[in-house]
Amino acid sequence: MAFVQGIDTGxxxxxxxxxxxxxxxxxxxxxxxxxxxxxxxxxxxxxxxDEPIWGQAERVAALPLDRGTVRVVKLPFTDRATIAKALPAEVESNVPYDLEEMVLGTHPVDQDKSGSRTRVVIARKEEVTELLALLKGVGAEPKQLVIDAEALASYSNRGVQAVVDMGHARTVIALCQGGQLIAARLIPLGGLQLTEALAAVLGVTDAEAEAAKHTLSVPVAAQPSAGWTDPEPTDAGETPRNPEAVAALTGALDEQLAEIRARLIALEDELGFGVDEVLLAGGASQLTGLAGRLAAWTGLPTRAVVVPGGHPPACALAVALARAATGDVPVTDLRIGELAYRGHADILWNVVSYGALATAAALVVGTLVVGLRATQAWDKLSGLDTKIADTVMESFPETNKDLLTDTSTALAIFQGHADETKARVEALGSIVGGEPPTLAMLKKLADVLPANNTAKIDVLELTITQEAVSFKAETDTYESAAKIEETLKNNETFAQAHKSDEKKLGDYLRFNMSIPLGTPETPDDKAAGAPAGEEG
Incomplete structure (x- = not known):
């Protein structure tokens, strides 16, 4: 059983x-x-x-939109290599950073005869490094790091939809077309401002106002007669239990809804097409009456996102990130280049490579500590010859006790043993200094195989020898199997990779992969090695 996790650092x-x-x-x-x-x-x-499977899980985390940005770049060509060359210069001219300061992730959106559209996620390298360091420091290093708006876009599946995530301190708008994120906007307002408005009018603490907020509901405004006209509030139907609190809450909320409406209008003007529907996510979106009031402000159908497992919209981002970890949600990974995820293979390699050496080094450290204790005892209490001798015998039991006649002799014998141990450690270091071949090959294979969101793969059996690597695996389609083979062949070590025995079993495909190691034999090699008289 495999485990994946999505981490929302709200x-x-x-x-x-x-x-x-x-x-x-x-x-x-x-x-x-x-x-x-x-x-x-x-x-x-x-x-x-409190999570027993934590150490077994792979994770995906989100970089907040206020630490990055999303652009969709239109180019008049579709060739991937040409696009890859053109994008950096195109992006650098539109952001206030140098390329060296940026992490730049790309994902194709679509293409036609006129050219292509590519989604570009940009973040300052310093911001990405800072978040990764925080997560790694608490044992939560993510395999992938994605911009939050892109994960939220996974809740869009048709037409032009705006996923609006109303969080505690900010609101993210992810505008999607045909399920693809094409624009993202940030509003620095959220549930915190609603809580503060309630606290002010009720004269209570923020914690008390936060609790009160979830007991109130906001009235639904009248549907505008024309698109984008200001709504007029209707009679709520009954007098609220605390009209002052509701008025304060509604006033603060309307400021945010006006901002959302303004951003949607600007996006429609910029992109040249209208929004069909608004999908609500985030903790603040759970306020009773919010969906209806936002619908009145925008004139657009508005509903909450449907989170798997029946979880509330507040959990939308975390669940979307977990789905991205399974490969179900295509995302743009910001862990690239020097920030690429190294994973458990590096950890295992370090343990195996240096484990024996570290053990020996610990022995030397322990020996030196004992030696220091013995020396200090000699300096301060020269009369304790017996205790020094006992210390030497404790550290090196093979010593002949009859030779420990005085302090100087005991220390000399001790020093000789320490020098001998040091020499052994240095010899051991030269032996284990190389990379264990099987582990090195496993590490290399793990690094070369395509990411799960590119081609899904589940390795069932794996054999590594000096002559070849072979494995039995499962994937979802014939195209994915071909992608895996192609990726392996593009690596010099695995250039002879060959898949076979493909079998479609229900909704998945099982296949074998054989990879001979070493330089492939050429016709000239064969001729040179053939017995005399057998050349054709």
Missing amino acids: AWRVRVATMEGSFRRWVLRDVVEMESSVGIAAAIEAIRA
Whole structure:
């Protein structure tokens, strides 16, 4: 059983969604949350402490949109190589950073006879490094890091939809066309401003106002008679229990809804087409009456996103990130180049390569500590010859005790043993300094295989020898199997990769992969090695 997790490092709550299964069948196991008021690192550590499968899971985390940006670049050609060359210069001219300061991830949107559209996710390298360091420091290093708007776009599946994630301190708008993210906007307002408005009018703390907020509902405004005209509030139908609180809450909310409407209008003007529907996500979106009031402000159908497992819209981002970890949601990974994920293979390699050497080094350190203790005892208490001799015998039991006649002799014998141990360690270091061949090959294979969101693969059996690598695996389509073979062949070590025995079994495909190692034999090599008289 495999496990994946999506980590939403929200300003109000940290949420971790866990899924279990394999590439053919993933099930949402749970969503756990912890208040961020204790700090994001502390919140993750608290969740981790109660999660027994934490060490087995691979993770995807989100970079907040306020730390990055999304652009869709139109180019008059479709060739991938040409696009890859043109994009950096195109992007650099539109952002206030140098290329060396940026992490630039790309994902194709679509193409036709007139050219192509490519989604470009841009973030400052410093921001990405900072978040990765925080997560790694609490044992939550993600295999992929994606921009939050792109993960939220996974809830869009038709037409032109705006996924509006109303969080604690900010609101993210992910505008999607045909299920593809094509624009993203950030509004620095969220549930916090609603809470503060309530606290001011009620004269209570923010915590008390936060609790009160979820007991209130906002009235639905009248549907505008024409698109994008200001709505007029209707009679709520009954007098609210606390009209002052509702008025304060509604006033603060309308400021945010006006901002959302303004951004949607601007996006329609910029892109040249209209929005069909608004999908609500985020904790603040759960306010009673919000969907109806936003629909009145925009004149657009508005509903909450449907989160798998029946979880509330507040869990939308965490679950989307977990789905991205399964490969079900295509995303643009910001862990590229020097920031690329190294994974468990590097950890295992370091342990195996240096484990024996570290053990020997620990012995030397222990020996030197004992030696220091003995020397200090000699300097300070020269009369304790017996104790020094006992220390030497304890460290090196093979020593002949009859030789430990005085302090000087004991220390000389001790020094001789220490020098001998040091020499052994240095010899051991020369032996284990090389990379274990089987582990090195496993590490290389893991690095070369395509990412799960590019071509899904589940390796069932793996054999590594000095002559060849072979494995039996499962994937979803014939195209994915071909992609895996092609990716391997593009690597010099695995250039002779060859798949065989492809069998379609229900909704997945099983196949074998054989990879002879070493330089392939050429016709000239064969002729040179043939017995005399056998050349044709």
